[in-house]
Amino acid sequence: MARVACIDIGTVTARLAVADVRDGRVARLAKHSEICNLGQGVDATGRLDQAAMERVFACVRGYVESAREAGAVAACCTLTSAARDAENSRELGAALDSLGLDPLIIPGEVEGALTFLGVARDFPGRTILVADNGGGSTELALGSLSTDGALELRFVRSVDVGCRRLTERFLSEGPLPSADDLVAAHDFAAERLAPAVREGGLVAAGAEGATDAPPEVLVVTGGTVTSLVAVEKGLEPYDPSQVHLAELTREQVGALERRLAALTVEGRAELAGLQPQRAPVILGGTVAVAELLGQTGFSALTVSESDLLFGLATLADGALAGAPSPVGWAPSMRPLR
Numbered sequence: 001m002a003r004v005a006c007i008d009i010g011t012v013t014a015r016l017a018v019a020d021v022r023d024g025r026v027a028r029l030a031k032h033s034e035i036c037n038l039g040q041g042v043d044a045t046g047r048l049d050q051a052a053m054e055r056v057f058a059c060v061r062g063y064v065e066s067a068r069e070a071g072a073v074a075a076c077c078t079l080t081s082a083a084r085d086a087e088n089s090r091e092l093g094a095a096l097d098s099l100g101l102d103p104l105i106i107p108g109e110v111e112g113a114l115t116f117l118g119v120a121r122d123f124p125g126r127t128i129l130v131a132d133n134g135g136g137s138t139e140l141a142l143g144s145l146s147t148d149g150a151l152e153l154r155f156v157r158s159v160d161v162g163c164r165r166l167t168e169r170f171l172s173e174g175p176l177p178s179a180d181d182l183v184a185a186h187d188f189a190a191e192r193l194a195p196a197v198r199e200g201g202l203v204a205a206g207a208e209g210a211t212d213a214p215p216e217v218l219v220v221t222g223g224t225v226t227s228l229v230a231v232e233k234g235l236e237p238y239d240p241s242q243v244h245l246a247e248l249t250r251e252q253v254g255a256l257e258r259r260l261a262a263l264t265v266e267g268r269a270e271l272a273g274l275q276p277q278r279a280p281v282i283l284g285g286t287v288a289v290a291e292l293l294g295q296t297g298f299s300a301l302t303v304s305e306s307d308l309l310f311g312l313a314t315l316a317d318g319a320l321a322g323a324p325s326p327v328g329w330a331p332s333m334r335p336l337r
Helices: 050-069 081-085 089-097 108-120 163-170 179-200 223-233 250-261 265-269 282-296 308-321
Strands: 002-009 013-022 025-035 074-079 103-105 128-133 138-145 151-159 217-221 247-249 300-303
Touching: 002 050, 002 308, 013 050, 013 308, 025 050, 025 308, 050 074, 050 089, 074 081, 074 089, 074 308, 081 089, 081 108, 089 103, 108 128, 108 138, 108 151, 108 217, 108 308, 128 282, 138 179, 151 179, 163 179, 163 282, 179 282, 217 223, 217 282, 223 247, 223 250, 223 282, 223 300, 247 250, 250 282, 282 300
Parallel strands: 002 074, 074 103, 128 217, 217 300
Antiparallel strands: 002 013, 013 025, 128 138, 138 151, 247 300
16 A cells, blocks of 8 residues: 655645555545635736745645655645646746656646546446536546446546636626626636537436436536535535535525625635635636536536545556556656655
8 A cells, every 4th residue: 555645736726635545546535725826817917926836836845744744655746727828837847846746737638537537436337427617627527437447438628617717807806796797707607618518418318418328417526616515504614524425406506606796705705614715716616617507407516525636646556556547647756755
């Protein structure tokens, strides 16, 4: 059994998982998350802000030390949407390399496959649609994981719809969003999600446009949906056991959107269950989730805490051993000394 550390740097959060892994199965996993907002301003400028990179570097430096103290033998590091979009990502990569990591900017399709791998073990033998709703993008993956562990991915696509992207484009002017701003945000999300949903056959059974082999369930990961469950349940402190595999109906998401839209950022920050640092982008994320439900025709979604980090961890011991990856991509593991 190998104890490994996996670090994922997204548009909004930087996260660490320290996991015990054997033969591609995670026996124990501890997660840490910090909102660093690496993607702040990237949609407008195409560049990572210096202060944002410094926040991420300080956070990851602490993660590396924590991983060493926890006894991890090796670590991997991935970067996603904000780093993909920014022209100066190499600057951050060089800084992370100085910490002993090999930071990899992964394509959206790899991000989607890793998230699917992390989620699918809770749904053996079922055809599922997994959506990773992040800060800059949403990854959509359709497939199944058989009861004997065989992975089948039928479709993977990354769409530039995320909580920070929608917020910065449409929802950051004034203390409260206007009705026109909300409509524009919904239209933007719908226009980008719809082609991928049609191409991938991602529509729920019984809904208009469904194929002969539709997904049975929509599973969504990411800070928006976990926060929405926490707000809906008034979780304080946050309790992952109350969030993992919880369900949100389309009506609940709509009601939460209306509730959030009626509050200023300061008002949202006071909600039980919501991290204050997530208050500026939670409405944008909720719009993305609402459109995801609308475009796919599902009446409800299931929330998963087993996300990209879990998928990374399942690949880590195989990467250390040089074994082939079931998703055609492997993390670059660096020893922790």
